[in-house]
Amino acid sequence: MSADGADKPRSGFRISYSVLGPLLALALLIVLGASLNGNFLSYTNIANVVARASFIGIIAVGATFVITSGGLDLSVGSMAAFVAGMMIIIINGLVPSLGGGWPTIVVGILAGLAIGSLGGAFNGLLVTAGRIEPFIVTLGSLGIFRALITFLANGGTLNLDFTVSGVYEPVYTGDILGVPVPIIVFAVVAIAGEIIMRRTRFGRHAAAIGSNEQVARYSAIKVDRVRFLTYVLQGFLIGVAAALYVPKFGSANSSTAVLWELQAIAAVIIGGTMLKGGFGRIWGTVVGVIILELIGNILNLQNLISPYLNQAFQGAIIIIAVLLQRSRRTS
Amino acid sequence: MDADSLVLSAQSISKSFGPVQVLFDVDLNLRSGSVHALIGENGAGKSTLMKILGGYQPASSGSILIDGMQVRLADSATAEANGIVLIHQEFNLAEQLTVEANIFLGRELHNGPFLDWRGMRARARTLLRELETDIEPQQRVRELSVPQKQMVEIAKALVRDARILMMDEPTAALTSKESQVLFKQIEKLKAQGVAILYTSHKLEEVKAIADNVTILRDGAKVIEGPASEFTVDQMATQMVGRDVSDLFPQKSAHEDSAEALSVTGFNVPGYVEGAEFHLRRGEILGFAGLVGAGRTELMEGIVGLRHASGHIEVGGKAVDIRSLKDASHLGLAYLTEDRKGHGLLVDKQMRPNVTLLGLDRFVNLFIDERAEDRALDKSIEEFDIRAPNRQVKVSNLSGGNQQKLLLAKTMLVEPDIVIVDEPTRGIDIGTKQQIYEFINALAQAGKSIIVVSSEMAEVIGLCHRVVVMRAGRLTGELTGRDITEENIVRLAVGIEGDKVA
Numbered sequence: 001m002s003a004d005g006a007d008k009p010r011s012g013f014r015i016s017y018s019v020l021g022p023l024l025a026l027a028l029l030i031v032l033g034a035s036l037n038g039n040f041l042s043y044t045n046i047a048n049v050v051a052r053a054s055f056i057g058i059i060a061v062g063a064t065f066v067i068t069s070g071g072l073d074l075s076v077g078s079m080a081a082f083v084a085g086m087m088i089i090i091i092n093g094l095v096p097s098l099g100g101g102w103p104t105i106v107v108g109i110l111a112g113l114a115i116g117s118l119g120g121a122f123n124g125l126l127v128t129a130g131r132i133e134p135f136i137v138t139l140g141s142l143g144i145f146r147a148l149i150t151f152l153a154n155g156g157t158l159n160l161d162f163t164v165s166g167v168y169e170p171v172y173t174g175d176i177l178g179v180p181v182p183i184i185v186f187a188v189v190a191i192a193g194e195i196i197m198r199r200t201r202f203g204r205h206a207a208a209i210g211s212n213e214q215v216a217r218y219s220a221i222k223v224d225r226v227r228f229l230t231y232v233l234q235g236f237l238i239g240v241a242a243a244l245y246v247p248k249f250g251s252a253n254s255s256t257a258v259l260w261e262l263q264a265i266a267a268v269i270i271g272g273t274m275l276k277g278g279f280g281r282i283w284g285t286v287v288g289v290i291i292l293e294l295i296g297n298i299l300n301l302q303n304l305i306s307p308y309l310n311q312a313f314q315g316a317i318i319i320i321a322v323l324l325q326r327s328r329r330t331s
Numbered sequence: 332m333d334a335d336s337l338v339l340s341a342q343s344i345s346k347s348f349g350p351v352q353v354l355f356d357v358d359l360n361l362r363s364g365s366v367h368a369l370i371g372e373n374g375a376g377k378s379t380l381m382k383i384l385g386g387y388q389p390a391s392s393g394s395i396l397i398d399g400m401q402v403r404l405a406d407s408a409t410a411e412a413n414g415i416v417l418i419h420q421e422f423n424l425a426e427q428l429t430v431e432a433n434i435f436l437g438r439e440l441h442n443g444p445f446l447d448w449r450g451m452r453a454r455a456r457t458l459l460r461e462l463e464t465d466i467e468p469q470q471r472v473r474e475l476s477v478p479q480k481q482m483v484e485i486a487k488a489l490v491r492d493a494r495i496l497m498m499d500e501p502t503a504a505l506t507s508k509e510s511q512v513l514f515k516q517i518e519k520l521k522a523q524g525v526a527i528l529y530t531s532h533k534l535e536e537v538k539a540i541a542d543n544v545t546i547l548r549d550g551a552k553v554i555e556g557p558a559s560e561f562t563v564d565q566m567a568t569q570m571v572g573r574d575v576s577d578l579f580p581q582k583s584a585h586e587d588s589a590e591a592l593s594v595t596g597f598n599v600p601g602y603v604e605g606a607e608f609h610l611r612r613g614e615i616l617g618f619a620g621l622v623g624a625g626r627t628e629l630m631e632g633i634v635g636l637r638h639a640s641g642h643i644e645v646g647g648k649a650v651d652i653r654s655l656k657d658a659s660h661l662g663l664a665y666l667t668e669d670r671k672g673h674g675l676l677v678d679k680q681m682r683p684n685v686t687l688l689g690l691d692r693f694v695n696l697f698i699d700e701r702a703e704d705r706a707l708d709k710s711i712e713e714f715d716i717r718a719p720n721r722q723v724k725v726s727n728l729s730g731g732n733q734q735k736l737l738l739a740k741t742m743l744v745e746p747d748i749v750i751v752d753e754p755t756r757g758i759d760i761g762t763k764q765q766i767y768e769f770i771n772a773l774a775q776a777g778k779s780i781i782v783v784s785s786e787m788a789e790v791i792g793l794c795h796r797v798v799v800m801r802a803g804r805l806t807g808e809l810t811g812r813d814i815t816e817e818n819i820v821r822l823a824v825g826i827e828g829d830k831v832a
Contacts, residue, residue: 199697201690208687211676218636218665218673219687219740220655278678 021324022271022287025317029294037301045297047180051172053293054186055080055257058241060264060285061193062234066134067268068197068280069230070210071127074138076238077260078145079119083242084252085149087112088158091168091246100163105171108246113239119145120235124228142261150254157253165250172248182244186286189240194282206230210277266314267292270321291317337399338363338526339384339415339495344393346379346550353379355551356393361495361526366517368537368558369530371547371570372759377530378420380547381497384528385417386410397495414494418484418501420757424472431455431468434487458486461519463512477504478622485516496520498529502536503757506622506785508824514540532759534563546570571761578764579792580771588612590647591779592663592748594633597641602628603803606641610748610779615770617794618783619819625803626783627668630750634658634665645748659688664746666737668753668783670730674737677726681718681736682707684725689743710739715765731762738769749773750781755789767793787816801825 033040059076066073091108098104119141126137152158160168174181197203205226209216216223246252269275270291271284292314299307339361346354354376361367369377382388384395386404394401397413404410407417424433431448434455440447455468464482466475472483481504488496502510517527517540531537537544541558546569553569561569567578588611597606602625610616618626632639635652643650645661652658658665667673675684686693686703693699693706710716714735718728725733734754741749751770755763770793774780784790790797797809799822807822809815 195697199700201694201698204683204687204690204698207679208676208683211678212672214669214673215676215687218655218667220659221687222654222656278676 019272021321022284022291025270026287026291026294029291029298033294033298033301036298040298040301045301047183049293049297050186050290051180051182053289054182055241055245056260056263056267056292057186057286057289058189058237058244059234059260060267060289061189061282062230062237063264063268064193064271064273064280064282064285065197065203065206065230066234067265067273067275068210068277069206069227070213070277071134071227071230072138072265073120073123073231073234074135074261075119075123075141075145076234076264077257078142078149079116079235080238080242080245080260081149081252081254081256081258082145082152083112083116083119083239084245084256085152085158086115087242087246088160088252089152091164092161095161095164100161101167104164105168109239109243112242112246113236116235116237116239116242117232118235119238120231120233121228123235124231127231128224128228146254149252149256153253155254157251160246160250165247168247169250170247172244185240185244189237190282190286197280197282202226202229207278207280210274211279263289263292266318269318272321275322288321336363337361338397340396340399341380341384342394342396344380344383344390344395346376346383346388347391352391353550354383354390357547357550357552358555359384359528359545359552361528362543363494363524363526364521365542366521366527366529366540367543367545368541369528369545369547370532370534370537370566371530371553372761375547375570375759376550377547378499381417381499381528381530384410384495385415385497387417411491414492415497416488416491416493416495417497418488418499420499420503422480422484424480424483424487426471426473428472429468430459430466430470430472430475430483430486433472433483434458434468434490436487438490454490455486458489462486462516476623478506478509481505481509481513485513489520493525495526495528498527500530500532500757502531502533504622507787508621510536532757534566534760537566538563548572567760570759578760578767578788580768582615582793582795583613583771583775588614591645593642593644593647595642597629597632597639597643599625599628599632599637599639602637603632603639606805608798608805608808610781612779613774613777614796615774615780615782615794617790617797617814618781618800619785619787619790619797620800620823622785624800624823626800627752629800630665630752630781630783634663634750636665659744659746662745662747664688664741664744664749666741666749666751666754668756670733670737671726675725675733675740677733678724680722681711681716681725681728682721684736685710685740685743688740692743706743710736710743714739714742714769729759731758734758734762734766738766742773746778748779748781750783752783753785754782755784755786787819790814790819791816799823 039045059080063073063076087108090111091104094104094107123137123141126132127134171181176184205216205221208221209223209226213223267288268285270288271281273280273284295313296310299305299310337360341359343356343358344354345352345356357380369380371377379388383390386407386409395404402413425436431451435451440450452468459466459468462482462485464479466479466482472480475483481501501513505513520527538558544558544561544566545555546553546566548570590609591612592610595607598604606629620626628637631637633643635654635658643652645663650661671677682703685707693702716732716735716739718732725736754766770780770782782790782794791814794814797814797819798805799807799819801823809818
């Protein structure tokens with residue numbers, strides 16, 4: 001009977017643990033990586049890891065908003081592939097008239113952002129005006145966008161015009177003051193996301209809707225509009241990710257960005273955002289993305305464990321993260 | 332079973348949550364064939380004691396004897412095996428399942444390896460008819476109203492052959508008619524030798540049906556005795572520890588002032604037809620009627636939470652309210668009857684709750700968290716919100732403090748017209764008194780108030796004027812001395828007034 005007496009102090013400990021959990025896991029991985037391979041902590045390796053994490057990271061920032069407001073977007077990977085494909089088609093189509101230089105690329109990027117936002121709006125409209133479960137809507141659009149990229153590539157691969165790719169490539173490979181461009185873009189997106197989540201009406205309203213939609217409605221919050229905007233933001237950020245993806249790979253096909261949706265959702269959950277909504281934190285998502293990328297990196301840097309087990313480790317981390325979340329909820 | 336024999340005896344039960352002790356050496360004896368009422372303010376420890384007896388929480392010390400034998404109620408299954416069933420204040424029903432599936436949940440009847448649904452349905456129907464409800468066993472629980480769900484909970488307990496039935500505020504969500512049906516059932520169970528323990532804030536009800544009363548205050552037993560030996564006032568005084576005979580503030584003298592709100596030809600499809608009423612500045616207007624009469628739906632229609640049509644004038648000007656936001660801009664605020672489901676984000680702290688409706692006031696480009704903190708300080712002081720600290724989740728506040736927080740949240744937008752729906756549901760008498768004072772003070776400050784309430788005493792004690800609704804229509808209006816329980820009931824059940832339903 002006295003076992004119950006320890007309730008209160010323990011709950012306090014759990015809360016701080018769930019805040020520190022992702023950071024602790026990250027620190028452990030870094031220590032592990034450094035002890036396994038001397039090159040692990042080199043600037044090149046770390047920059048490489050974060051740069052590679054930036055695609056999923058940028059998308060996961062959007063996913064944090066969607067999930068915090070009680071939604072879900074399973075279509076992000078397919079949509080990223082579709083947007084990348086559309087960008088390549090548009091850029092290639094503009095080369096004859098605008099040439100192979102920056103004007104074409106800028107138009108291509110703007111088109112990518114617009115197409116992403118429209119794709120997000122499509123999901124958002126079906127969820128809000130259509131009153132269909134987000135899981136169902138985005139499961140549907142996952143299929144639709146995946147089919148569209150396969151169709152556009154005619155079952156093969158869409159390749160970026162050769163003259164353009166030379167000009168566009170530095171957007172991924174270049175750096176500013178030694179920091180790779182994709183990392184800068186990721187950082188800007190993450191910082192802006194954190195500020196929007198914590199310090200703006202939109203962020204507060206998104207969390208309120210995820211916490212209890214009825215309470216939000218009875219508090220004069222335009223629930224549908226906020227929901228819709230989270231999907232549009234998600235789509236826009238997919239456009240941003242695609243704008244970095246195209247210069248890196250210069251191509252898009254039916255296997256582009258496969259399973260990114262699960263990576264993004266996993267990162268959000270590892271970061272401490274509640275899958276059922278109501279609470280989200282962007283910095284946690286950033287840590288989550290880097291954790292997932294580091295696991296693969298560490299496995300590649302050692303030869304005791306097969307790198308083929310990468311997803312098993314990622315999976316275990318996700319489960320542990322959710323276990324921690326649950327103990328917080330019951331406390 | 333012998334009538335009046337001692338079936339359950341709880342001896343010096345104490346309970347602590349961490350360093351906080353909430354029960355102090357409480358004794359409680361339940362006899363078969365007898366109704367025992369456990370009363371006290373919110374936070375007095377009634378629910379905790381019931382949860383201990385129901386096996387949901389272990390006691391920190393003390394012993395529980397059943398039929399003279401000491402038992403350890405490790406969990407609710409052990410308690411049920413001992414014949415103890417607890418009906419929680421908050422329902423424990425699987426919303427997506429049918430009524431019959433819920434009634435037999437965990438106790439399903441079997442026919443070999445398969446479910447005997449025919450048997451369960453028949454038994455469920457019999458039970459529901461005995462409870463005088465028209466609920467069908469095949470209905471989904473999510474389609475039921477709150478009082479109907481309460482009846483399902485009771486049927487569920489009956490199926491478990493409870494010898495000791497505990498009910499935590501069973502009548503909080505019931506109308507007086509529905510409560511009467513419940514009391515009839517309680518009488519029946521009593522005659523069968525069941526020992527019944529129940530809590531209620533409605534002291535007249537306790538007086539009417541309980542044989543014995545135990546009064547708790549701040550986790551300790553204050554007094555125990557036959558219900559016949561207490562008057563309602565005495566019970567209230569013992570609960571609060573001070574005199575509460577003046578539960579309602581002196582009604583402010585209310586002169587004919589300017590019209591604040593006028594509603595005419597108002598329809599809420601499926602709920603309300605042809606509603607018309609007028610509200611003056613500084614007036615407290617009551618809306619009485621049975622649960623389901625359409626009062627809440629009318630109010631939600633007016634403030635833009637439901638599709639509705641009709642003519643509304645605010646301060647003499649015709650307005651078009653399409654959303655709660657529109658209503659807010661016009662100085663019209665609505666306090667929901669469902670503070671946990673619709674009013675507050677219970678898994679969040681007080682600060683984001685108190686500013687949720689009026690967040691615009693704290694946003695420039697970014698939310699000014701310091702200003703939010705100041706607003707919370709002010710609300711805590713103004714509405715006497717008692718919380719252990721500011722970080723506490725709203726779900727851990729007592730019902731009374733939640734209600735005060737909801738009031739603070741609504742008043743933060745400085746509305747001129749405030750519609751409060753069931754402002755004191757499930758709240759202890761001390762907090763009730765405070766809330767009545769707030770409402771009265773608002774009226775005196777020139778605000779106009781509509782009080783929707785199913786509690787007759789509240790409507791009579793607080794309001795200058797009372798409108799009664801029945802089956803979606805306004806059936807009459809009472810002022811001054813005519814505001815009596817009898818007149819309200821007549822209009823509410825349709826003995827007088829509009830016969831077309």
